[in-house]
Structures are given as structure tokens and as C-alpha cells.
Amino acid sequence: MSEEKKKKxxxxxxxxxxxxxxxxxxxxxxxELCNHLDTTAAREIRRFIREFVTASKAE
Structure with a gap:
């Protein structure tokens, strides 16, 4: 990931x-699954929300 994206x-x-x-x-x-995949539950839920909103806008 570029430095610019990290800052953003x-x-x-x-x-x-x-x-x-x-x-x-x-x-x-x-x-437990999130821990196994080296992520957090909050991060995955935020990712789901972003993807869901993006997909809904595309409809």
C-alpha cells in the first residue's frame, strides 16, 4: 500500500x-476466525459495510 493511501x-x-x-x-x-486470519472482527464488519454500500450504489 502506498504512503498516500496509508495517510488517507x-x-x-x-x-x-x-x-x-x-x-x-x-x-x-x-x-476466533478473524484472529486465525490475522484480522479483527471490527475491521471485517467495517469492510462488509463499505462493500455492501458500494454494491447497493451500483444497482
């Missing part, structure tokens, strides 16, 4: 929360 990503401030309720077993399995 850091410039986006995370200033809001989204609270969801899910089954504890599903949560634990998801977090």
Missing part, C-alpha cells in the same frame, strides 16, 4: 458506533 486511511476518523445483538456462539466463532 488514517485521516478517516471513526466517530460512531453500531451496536448489534448476535448469538454468543456465532460471535465467538467469528472472532
Amino acid at each position: 486511511k488514517k485521516a478517516v476518523k471513526k466517530d460512531s458506533q453500531l451496536i448489534i445483538r448476535i448469538n454468543g456462539e456465532e460471535r465467538d466463532e467469528f472472532v
